[in-house]
Amino acid sequence: MDTYSRRRFIKTTGGALASAMTAGLGLNRQSPGSPAERLSVGLIGCRNMGFGLLQHALKVPGVVCRGLCDVDRNVLEGRRRDVEKQTGETPPLYSDYRKLLEDQELDAVFIGTPDHWHCLQTIHALQAGKHVYVEKPLARTITEGELIREAARTYGKVVQVGQHQRSGAHWQKVVGMIRDGHLGSLRTVRLWANFDYGKGPERLPDEPVPEGVDYDMWLGPAPKRPFNQNRFHGVWRFDWDYGGGLITDWGAHLLDIPLWALEIDGPPQSVSSVGGIFSGEDRAIDMADTQSVVYQFEDVNMVWEHNGGLQTGPYERNYGLAFVGNRGTLVVNREGWQVIPERDGNQPLVREIPFRESGEGGHGAHVANFIDSIRTGAELNCPVEAGRLSAFYGHIGNIAHRTDERLRWNEAGALIGRDRYEHLITPQYRSPWQLPRL
Incomplete structure (x- = not known):
């Protein structure tokens, strides 16, 4: 049975779970x-x-x-x-x-x-x-x-x-509402991240290592390459040797929320991805600046989208999540949350909740x-x-995009045909660094 089917149990026990959490x-x-x-x-x-x-x-x-x-x-x-x-x-x-x-x-x-x-x-x-x-x-x-x-x-x-x-109070509140079945049966979870920096840094020529920088130590297990400012402080995440782009940067935060709320503890049934470098700018970026990823479960879809170089998005938010259910949609990001009801004629199926600002929580908490x-x-x-788990979901979205294949998992949770993707799953460390063995 797919792990997501556990949502049927969660609906009846969500209140207790939220309180315990x-x-x-x-x-x-x-x-x-x-x-x-x-x-x-x-x-x-x-x-x-x-x-x-x-x-x-x-x-x-x-x-x-x-x-x-x-x-x-x-x-x-x-x-x-x-x-x-x-x-x-x-x-x-x-x-x-x-x-x-x-x-x-x-x-x-x-x-x-x-x-x-x-x-x-x-x-x-x-x-x-x-x-x-x-x-x-x-x-x-x-x-x-x-x-x-x-x-x-x-x-x-x-x-x-x-x-x-x-550690944020309003995220905990949202998770509790989803677990309580407040929106009815979920259809789709939409996630998006539109940020200007997501188009990647400007292209710059290689240059000598700045004074005071131990560049070989910065590279560590990554491949040996010439020093370049657009692969160094703050902008390294758009190079495959060091990061995974927006879907592993912001995705680590946003993908985490539905996984947490729905108590998903394993892979989806399948994942597929489309996208490319569509900003129209010649930037230093190894991965898609525009990407859509569909994670399929037994009875819900989860859809990730990012558009590097843009600063607007759905529900007038440049980033966030929308839990779309039969009774309504809950929209949330770090600034706050709201519930938009579905209607039967003029009758709302769930109480409308206007935008509420976020409460306590964050890095300090x-x-x-x-x-x-x-x-x-x-x-x-x-x-x-x-x-x-949240990093895993970002990585498989990238792997699906890089291979242009739909990845599938069997009932035991094993990736079908894993050997074809192993070079993207397990890194090769630069000597003398070695992948840890436990």
């Missing part, structure tokens, strides 16, 4: 220990998102920065000054994350590096006995995500994936949940399996 956050509980219990954390990848996570962590009583690691000395020095300003303390600096992990006093690390580094750094941190908060998507490939899942089970440490929407889980055993809002 909210109660499990652990953010407002009283810790049985001191709220100022010392927790030493480090950061690997300091430029943008990673440093924002560290700033949130340092606002939690008892959390101290034990070290900063980055391959760009210019970034590293700037972040050292930022930490000094926030805490009054000077953290040790590292250019090689493995040296940071040797610190026996280090309890946990935040990983904010490009996707091609997530697998090695997460697993090495777990092997060193550290708890891990790793940014999304969990991994650059399907096999790497599976390896991280196994490592989390093997080493028994807390691993939070940075899909921070799960997600980091707090991670720290609370380390200290008290509180339930994680986004454990490894949730991160692995």
Whole structure:
């Protein structure tokens, strides 16, 4: 039986599930220990998102920065000054994350590096006995995500994936409404992400490695290539060696919501994709800037769309989700949500709910949940399996597009004809780096 058919059970138990989910956050509980219990954390990848996570962590009583690691000395020095300003303390600096992990006093690390580094750094941190908060998507490939899942089970440490929407109150509310069957039987879940940056960066010539950058370490397990600014800070995700484009960037967040709400825990029956580079601009991009992906389940479709270079979209939102049911449609993004009823003549089939702004939650709450889980055993809002699954759905959309084939899974959840796609499922690491073995 397809995993999605479990929705019939969910409809009758959704209220209890939603209540349990909210109660499990652990953010407002009283810790049985001191709220100022010392927790030493480090950061690997300091430029943008990673440093924002560290700033949130340092606002939690008892959390101290034990070290900063980055391959760009210019970034590293700037972040050292930022930490000094926030805490009054000077953290040790590292250019090689493995040296940071040797610190026996280090309890946990935040990983904010490009996707091609997530697998090695997460697993090495777990092997060193550290708890891990790793940014999304969990991994650059399907096999790497599976390896991280196994490592989390093997080493028994807390691993939070940075899909921070799960710590947002209005996302929890929406998930509860879907599980309660508020919209009736679902027909389609639409997801879209229209962002200007999705058309890719400008084309630039290769150039010498900037002073202070350990470029070989930045590449790590990825293939050896000349340095290029449009494959470096902030724009690497449109190159297949490092990322997967909009569907693994924003898709890790948006695809996660229906998987969470419908309790989907396996692959779809099939997935197909169409698209291409349709922006009309000559940009540095390896993947489709315009893409549609259809995920087919037993009794519902899930449709992903992105249009890089555009900033408008359905329901006057440039990104979001629409749960389309027989009784109405629920539209949601980070700004808020609403319910649009279907009608029988003039009679609405469900109560209309005008747009409601989002409530509390986000990166700060997600980091707090991670720290609370380390200290008290509180339930994680986004454990490894949730991160692995949303990344998996992004990856299979890309694989379907790159191969121009409709991928199908058998009743046991195995990809039919997997051998044909293995080169896209399992990466080949550049020596001396090796794919972890557990």
